[in-house]
Amino acid sequence: MKPEAVVFDIGNVLMEWNPERFYDGAIGEARRRQLFAEVDLIGMNESIDAGALFRETIHALADATPAWGPEIRMWHDNWIEMASPRIDHSVALLRALRAKGVPVFALTNFGVHSFAYARTQYDFLSEFDQTFVSGEMGCIKPDPEIFRLMEASCGVAPEALLFTDDRADNIAAAAARGWQVHHFTGPEGWARRLVADGLLNETEAGL
Missing domain, CATH: 1.10.150 (DNA polymerase; domain 1)
Known part of the structure; x- marks a missing residue:
């Protein structure tokens, strides 16, 4: 789907x-x-x-x-x-999705205070529709509980979520809950997945 x-x-x-x-x-x-x-x-x-x-x-x-x-x-x-530098192509993909009206969430292992500081350094960290920060949730990926908590809050069915992460254990944990997943190894591959799933066209994806 x-x-x-x-x-x-x-x-x-x-x-x-x-x-x-x-x-x-x-x-x-x-x-x-x-x-x-x-x-x-x-x-x-x-x-x-x-x-x-x-x-x-x-x-x-x-x-x-x-x-x-x-x-x-x-x-x-x-x-x-x-925690630098920013990965510009990935940031552009985030913004392209939002411009198309696709809800975009963050699910991140991050401390409460370090994330607050990072938001003062990186504007894109304030651009998600919802942000799920492990330090605020009291558990970290790949604990299944963090995925369950996000599901309960975001209102989107697990099988309708597409999740990208650079760690294979986090991808496996999300897939076990029925999420669609993409193991991130670089922004071009991620861009191609978003095109393949019909969320962006090649121009929008920077390809």
């Missing part, structure tokens, strides 16, 4: 999210590898995505790990450098 609404992940779909690249530039690849091996920065970030405070969570880990304290605090102080 033709999708009735489109759901975008944000990180690595609408803007790049690459902490490793930032740290490689800031402290060198060898030290970055050591840092990520010795400190659970990914777990820290997942707790923020699930609703933990942004600055306080990062600083608490830095205080508890003084050998890496300055580097851990970079996660807060240089966060926007990890």
